[in-house]
Amino acid sequence: MAEELIKLDQWGSIAKLNNGGGIIMPFVQELFLLECEIAGTGFVKNIEEKAKALTAETVVSLVREADNKYDKLAIRIDDADGRKLGYIPRKKNEVLARLLDGGKLLYGKVAAVEFSDYSNWVDITVKIYMKEV
Numbered sequence: 001m002a003e004e005l006i007k008l009d010q011w012g013s014i015a016k017l018n019n020g021g022g023i024i025m026p027f028v029q030e031l032f033l034l035e036c037e038i039a040g041t042g043f044v045k046n047i048e049e050k051a052k053a054l055t056a057e058t059v060v061s062l063v064r065e066a067d068n069k070y071d072k073l074a075i076r077i078d079d080a081d082g083r084k085l086g087y088i089p090r091k092k093n094e095v096l097a098r099l100l101d102g103g104k105l106l107y108g109k110v111a112a113v114e115f116s117d118y119s120n121w122v123d124i125t126v127k128i129y130m131k132e133v
Contacts (some may be wrong), residue, residue, distance in 0.1 A: 030129045037087035038124040043056050051122040058110040064100045073097040105131045
């Protein structure tokens with residue numbers, strides 16, 4: 001019977017050693033990257049209806065729009081049904097766009113939803129995470 005040893009290395013990875021050979025398996029965990037308000041919600045059709053369906057911790061998708069004519073680093077945010085909610089603000093999208101372009105798994109979780117009393121504007125705050133698998 002082969003003896004197995006599981007230990008943590010200096011990066012928090014699990015090193016599984018079996019008969020002198022080794023396989024390094026990283027922990028699968030969420031890595032918090034940033035928090036921001038979704039930009040452009042005022043231009044999204046039926047945003048109030050879509051926002052009412054969002055609760056804290058609702059997972060949202062990040063979709064790269066490299067062909068966006070206004071911003072080559074644009075990242076659209078969609079709800080679970082694939083409906084557009086808005087975008088990552090331009091001032092915060094460069095690193096996220098590069099990570100997405102590099103094949104990294106990024107997603108968001110709704111942190112807060114606030115409705116304006118004076119207009120159809122909705123403030124949706126999301127936390128962006130990366131997950132290594």
